[in-house]
Amino acid sequence: xxxxxxxxxxxxxxxxxxxxxxxxxxxxxxxxxxxxxxxxxxxxxxxxxxxxxxxxxxxxxxxxxxxxxxxxxxxxxxxxxxxxxxxxxxxxxxxxxxxxxxxxxxxxxxxxxxxxxxxxxxxxxxxxxxxxxxxxxxxxxxxxxxxxxxxxxxxxxxxxxxxxxxxxxxxxxxxxxxxxxxxxxxxxxxxxxxxxxxxxxxxxxxxxxxxxxxxxxxxxxxxxxxxxxxxxxxxxxxxxxxxxxxxxxxxxxxxxxxxxxxxxxxxxxxxxxxxxxxxxxxxxxxxxxxxxxxxxxxxxxxxxxxxxxxxxxxxxxxxxxxxxxxxxxxxxxxxxxxxxxxxxxxxxxxxxxxxxxxxxxxxxxxxxxxxxxxxxxxxxxxxxxxxxxxxxxxxxxxxxxxxxxxxxxxxxxxxxxxxxxxxxxxxxxxxxxxxxxxxxxxxxxxxxxxxxxxxxxxxxxxxxxxxxxxxxxxxxxxxxxxxxxxxxxxxxxxxxxxxxxxxxxxxxxxxxxxxxxxxxxxxxxxxxxxxxxxxxxxxxxxxxxxxxxxxxxxxxxxxxxxxxxxxxxxxxxxxxx
Ligand SMILES: Cc1ncc(COP(=O)(O)O)c(C=O)c1O
Numbered sequence: 001x002x003x004x005x006x007x008x009x010x011x012x013x014x015x016x017x018x019x020x021x022x023x024x025x026x027x028x029x030x031x032x033x034x035x036x037x038x039x040x041x042x043x044x045x046x047x048x049x050x051x052x053x054x055x056x057x058x059x060x061x062x063x064x065x066x067x068x069x070x071x072x073x074x075x076x077x078x079x080x081x082x083x084x085x086x087x088x089x090x091x092x093x094x095x096x097x098x099x100x101x102x103x104x105x106x107x108x109x110x111x112x113x114x115x116x117x118x119x120x121x122x123x124x125x126x127x128x129x130x131x132x133x134x135x136x137x138x139x140x141x142x143x144x145x146x147x148x149x150x151x152x153x154x155x156x157x158x159x160x161x162x163x164x165x166x167x168x169x170x171x172x173x174x175x176x177x178x179x180x181x182x183x184x185x186x187x188x189x190x191x192x193x194x195x196x197x198x199x200x201x202x203x204x205x206x207x208x209x210x211x212x213x214x215x216x217x218x219x220x221x222x223x224x225x226x227x228x229x230x231x232x233x234x235x236x237x238x239x240x241x242x243x244x245x246x247x248x249x250x251x252x253x254x255x256x257x258x259x260x261x262x263x264x265x266x267x268x269x270x271x272x273x274x275x276x277x278x279x280x281x282x283x284x285x286x287x288x289x290x291x292x293x294x295x296x297x298x299x300x301x302x303x304x305x306x307x308x309x310x311x312x313x314x315x316x317x318x319x320x321x322x323x324x325x326x327x328x329x330x331x332x333x334x335x336x337x338x339x340x341x342x343x344x345x346x347x348x349x350x351x352x353x354x355x356x357x358x359x360x361x362x363x364x365x366x367x368x369x370x371x372x373x374x375x376x377x378x379x380x381x382x383x384x385x386x387x388x389x390x391x392x393x394x395x396x397x398x399x400x401x402x403x404x405x406x407x408x409x410x411x412x413x414x415x416x417x418x419x420x421x422x423x424x425x426x427x428x429x430x431x432x433x434x435x436x437x438x439x440x441x442x443x444x445x446x447x448x449x450x451x452x453x454x455x456x457x458x459x460x461x462x463x464x465x466x467x468x469x470x471x472x473x474x475x476x477x478x479x480x481x482x483x484x485x486x487x488x489x490x491x492x493x494x495x496x497x498x499x500x501x502x503x504x505x506x507x508x509x510x511x512x513x514x515x516x517x518x519x520x521x522x523x524x525x526x527x528x529x530x531x532x533x534x535x536x537x538x539x540x541x542x543x544x545x546x547x548x549x550x551x552x553x554x555x556x557x558x559x560x561x562x563x564x565x566x567x568x569x570x571x572x573x574x575x576x577x
Contacts, residue, residue, distance in 0.1 A: 051510060056246050056529030056538070059513075063524075067517035075548050075555075076523040080297070080482070082542040084455065085358030086448065089435040091140025092147065093170070096431065099131050099144075100167035119167040125159040147438045154441075155191065157184055166434070169427035176424030180411050181211040181366075185430045192437035193351060193368060196331050198341040207344065207370045208407045211425040211433060212414070213363035215328050215352030216247070222324060222348060222367065223251055225406070225413045228393070230386050231322065231378055232288055234258035239281055241266065241274065241292030242531030243299060243484075245326070248291065249531055262287055265533060268484075271475050272299035274307050282314045282321060289322040294339065295329040298482040298530050298538040301475065302333040308342055315343055320374055323347040328365075331356040331440075332453060333479045344370035355481065355542065356452070357436045364425075364433045367410060375406035393417060456480050456541045459549045463539065466553025467560075484527050485556070486536040502567055509535030512559060520555035 051059060060078045067074040103119035110117060128148065135141045151157040165184045168174060176182060181189070186209050194203070212218045226232045237260040238252050252259035262281050266272040282290055295302040315321060323339050323346050330336040330351070340349035353364035369375065380402070382390070387402060394401035397412055397420055404412075415423040425433075439448065460480050467485075509526060516522040527536030539552065568574050 054529075055250065056525040059529065060523060060525060063513060063517045066514055067521045067523050069518070072521055074517075074521045074523055075544060075552055077539045077541075077544055077549075077552055078523045078525045079543045080355070080540050081360050082355055082358045083544060084452070084542075086356075086436065086439060088140065088143050089357070089432070089439040092143040092435050093140070093432050095135065095138060095140040096144060096166055096435075097170050099128060100170045102131065103127065103167055104171060118171070118173060119164065121160055121164040123160075124163045124167070128159075128163055143435075143439075143442075146442055147435070150438060150442055151184070151188065155187060157187070166431055169431040172426060172428045174427065175422055176211075176427050176430065179420065179423035180408065181209050181424070182427065182430050185211070185434045188434050188441070189366060189437050190368075191441055193349070193366070195441060196336065197327055197338040197349060197351065199335060199337055201337050201341040203341055203344065205344070205371055207349075207368045208405070210367045210407055210410055211430055212365050212367060213425060213429075214354055214360075214365040215326055215350050216365075217363070218350040218352070218365050218367045219248065219251065219324075219326070221410050221414050222350070223257060225410045226289075226322075227257060228413055229379060229390060229406070229409060230382055231375065232257065232259060235260065236288045237262050237284070237286045239264050239287045239290045240531075241290065241294075241296070243272075243296060243527065244291075244293050244531055245297045246529045246531075248293070248326075252291075263531065264290075264292075265531075266296060266299060266301075268299075268532075268534070271304075271477060272296060272301045272484075273304050273477070276310055279307060279310055279314060282311070283317055285318070285320075287321070289324055291324045292339075293326045293328070295327075295333050295336070295477075295479040295481070297329065298484050298525075298527060298532075300329065300479045300482045300484075301477045302330070302336055302479060303339070304477050308337065308339065311339065312342060315346060319346075320378065321346055322374060324350070326350045326352075328352040328355055329479055329481050331449065332456070332481050334453075334476060340368065340370075345373050348375070353433060353436050357439075359432070359436070362429060362432055364429055364436070366433075367407065369405075369407045373406065379406060396420075453480075459541045459544070459546050462546050463541070463549040463553045466550050467556050481540070481542055483539050483541060484532065484536045485524075485539060486527070486532075486534055498573075499564065499567055502571065503563060504535070506567075506570075507563055509537070512563075513537060515559055515562075516555060520559065522552050522555045524552075 051062060054062070056078075063078065064074060064076060067076075100119060103124070104116045106120065107117035125148070132141050132145045148159050148163065151162045152159045162184050165182055169182060169185070180186070189209055189211070190207065193209070212221060223232070232238065235258065239262045240249065240252070241264050242249070243266065251257065252261050262284070264274055264278045264281055266274050267278075281287065323343060325339045325347055327336075327338050327340070327349060328351060330338060332355070338347075338349060340347040349368040351366050351368070353362065354360040391401050394404050394409065394412060394417065396418065398404055411423045412420040443449070457480050460483055463483070509528065513524060513526060516524060524537040524539055527538050530538060541549070
């Protein structure tokens with residue numbers, strides 16, 4: 001028999017009797033009799049206060065050291081780095097490289113041994129077709145053939161021109177020109193962003209893209225240029241949607257920026273959505289920008305339609321508000337719509353290829369801004385003194401620096417302005433980015449997307465099953481790249497509030513993390529480091545196999561049972577589930 005159990009976020013989890021029984025058995029039975037909580041001796045005991053100050057990613061190192069003591073294998077679910085990667089666009093990359101080099105070597109006769117010239121544009125498509133025929137059974141080659149047809153037929157590009165940009169790019173023999181992004185590459189990536197970030201949402205006008213070394217580089221560039229251009233000044237306020245990727249909690253505090261943070265807390269009781277009250281903080285004119293990750297990290301839910309629309313209401317009163325949205329997880333969501341799709345003039349979009357294509361090592365990301373945007377509007381309205389200062393800064397680039405767009409300032413600032421001519425993402429990186437983008441664009445039945453969603457969601461099922469929590473799929477906004485667990489939630493499953501309160505008062509979430517590491521070899525990250533208000537733990541669902549999540553679920557179940565046993569001993573009570 002199943003009864004309604006505890007409310008976790010928006011989902012009401014259902015607690016089935018057999019699961020309750022199994023926790024009950026753990027608490028009162030043989031297993032827990034042998035589960036004796038030893039005092040800590042390691043890093044946790046020695047430097048408890050010091051550990052509090054560490055960011056979750058630094059703390060992770062201490063947890064790994066604890067878990068791997070004696071050379072044991074560990075279960076590290078602290079990492080967001082996926083343990084999967086897209087194969088076909090990589091096969092295509094290497095085959096394109098073979099073709100490009102062969103093209104370059106057509107001019108070896110003109111050079112000394114071991115040296116060659118560049119591919120020639122004329123007749124490139126014909127020679128590519130011959131190469132493809134010759135290598136038709138080599139993985140990646142038919143993908144390339146389809147890609148050439150796709151860009152020609154669907155995007156109206158000249159095949160020779162496209163292939164030339166790709167061959168020249170993959171050989172990496174020229175500086176990236178234009179520095180913001182190669183021309184054909186930008187168009188293809190724009191199509192990809194339209195597909196994944198805008199979808200069916202009506203969207204007017206065009207946007208520019210700056211290709212960068214991942215989402216984190218994007219943030220570094222954006223904050224720097226906003227400061228240099230007086231769009232954010234020390235003492236200004238910036239609203240942070242939290243919980244959030246923890247490094248983003250730190251940037252505004254840096255001496256470089258000295259910004260005041262207005263926290264906007266997503267509410268676990270509302271499925272980690274923002275209440276209207278929280279969103280109303282954006283109405284304060286002192287708040288210059290709203291900085292968020294959507295879908296969020298770690299709750300891993302996309303912003304719901306109601307909130308997206310409510311932000312539209314707020315923008316009517318705050319047309320000057322800058323929105324900075326990091327949508328790296330958008331591709332894992334169902335029917336994702338970015339704030340950039342709805343409010344392009346106010347929004348700077350940051351997207352990274354790291355997670356979806358398993359390509360953190362490639363360092364691939366983009367910044368997109370609409371051609372008409374509030375940033376350029378604000379630049380035009382700076383004081384005379386500020387305009388004069390910026391004229392000096394950018395005068396070596398253009399004759400009318402006043403008209404230099406925000407996105408082009410980003411490019412220049414990324415190389416200290418003076419080195420602008422060397423700016424831009426390396427061209428082989430841009431080629432891989434194009435092939436990743438085409439992989440999604442050509443996958444009209446979403447085979448890759450559905451496979452990834454299925455992969456992470458079935459890991460979550462396994463984890464929750466073993467902890468003893470039925471995992472419902474009811475919330476359409478859930479993404480499940482991570483999941484957030486909290487002791488109070490888990491205990492509320494089967495026990496009364498008294499026990500939960502005791503646990504919150506008498507246990508230290510950090511100790512639980514170290515206990516999981518030391519006793520169970522399991523590494524999770526503290527949710528508090530990401531800005532959750534209650535003690536929670538982040539479990540990444542992306543970086544281990546399903547059987548590992550089974551083990552992690554069992555470990556959490558066991559540690560929880562140990563704490564309940566301690567409660568029984570210390571209070572003399574024996575709550576029954
Ligand atoms: C929200 C968010 N943005 C960016 C990143 C890192 O992106 P990149 O590898 O593109 O720098 C992460 C990684 O965990 C993330 O969670």
